[in-house]
Amino acid sequence: MKKVFMFLMVVVLLFSIAACGEKTSSGSKDKIRIALTAPLTGNQAKYGESFKNTVSLACKQWNDKGGVLGRELELVINDSAGDSAQAASVAQKVVSDSSIFAQVGDFSAPCSMAAQPIYDAAKMIQIAPTCSAVTFARGSKWSFQIVGNQVLQGRFMAQWMFDEGVRKVAMLYLNNDWGVSVKDYVGDIFKELGGEVVLQEPYSDGETDFSAALTKARDANPDALFIASYYNDGAAICIQRANLGWEIPVYNPGTVYSPEFLEIGGSAVEGVLTNVGFFPDDPGPAAATFVEEYKNLYKSDPDYYGACAYDAFNVLVEAIKRAGELDNEKVREEIAATDYEGVTGNITFDENGDALKTYIKIIVKDGKFTAYR
Missing domain, CATH: 3.40.50.2300 (Response regulator)
Known part of the structure; x- marks a missing residue:
């Protein structure tokens, strides 16, 4: 009987230690x-x-x-x-x-x-x-x-273009969930404001030659070009637009807000308009x-x-x-x-x-x- 009692005491002691260990896991020792x-x-x-x-x-x-x-x-x-x-x-x-x-x-x-x-x-x-x-x-x-x-961002960009006097816009966009969403919301809201979307042209991830899409956009005779892209594609599109000799206001979502956009694009991205919610210079x-x-x-x-x-x-x-x-x-x-x-x-x-x-x-x-x- 004494041995059984001692065994039970050891079990209780071990259980108590384990319980303390569990408690410690929500305390200061664990990250x-x-x-x-x-x-x-x-x-x-x-x-x-x-x-x-x-x-x-x-x-x-x-x-x-x-x-x-x-x-x-x-x-x-x-x-x-x-x-x-x-x-x-x-x-x-x-x-x-x-x-x-x-x-x-x-x-x-x-x-x-x-x-x-x-x-x-x-x-x-x-x-x-x-x-x-x-x-x-x-x-x-x-x-x-x-x-x-994208409703908030789309309204901001569409309103900005319209307030600048843009009435016809051509849109190039990355053909993924994000790019399609940007294209839809900016385009739809721009039309609600009274503007006209004269072209919506997709491109694939990894695509590098944008000359055909840019030619179509130029031929649509817009007042501005809106590009739904990340910084690398956005810079490449701007370079190829400049190579075509096409001078036009360019708007991008804040995804181009990166030093690499400036480094890759050089003079071709001069004048590009974008939006951010944070600006380290101010x-x-x-x-x-x-x-x-x-x-x-x-x-x-x-x-x-x-x-x-x-x-x-x-x-x-x-x-x-x-x-x-x-x-x-x-x-x-x-x-x-x-x-x-x-x-x-x-x-x-x-x-x-x-x-x-x-x-x-x-x-x-x-x-x-x-x-x-």
């Missing part, structure tokens, strides 16, 4: 792990590098202040390569790792949306900093975006420290999309702090209730999880991005 998924290789790698830099800076800033909930933050960085199938594969890996609490990323709409059903099924929070597709945030209660959706109070610390660390200016990723990480961690625990439902509720002054401006969310944003007009002038008028 809070957050996944970051971005295109670190492939055609969109410069955007991925920007994501990695700004989110790493945000993580460091939190940890320098003691972390959150008494725990250090740790980034788990994954490469989607800008490929939807790889983004879905990464999502499977992330949700299979029980130590990861939430996900920031991806950069593009196709990658973010390919991964979304996987995060949704796992009830994992997914904040896609720059996914502007209208169907994204409303596709899952666990999904949020920072950049603002930062608001919340952004000034971010710009200074980023320059000190990386010896370059942060770009708009990196700034969105920085805000996405901070919105998530602030929500964890307010929730007071790592409970996905509670943290999700806190994100939905966000009223945060970020480096890209004030961030609140509508009922779908779309950020409500304002934008800044930018022009390429003397080889630099400059505030427009």
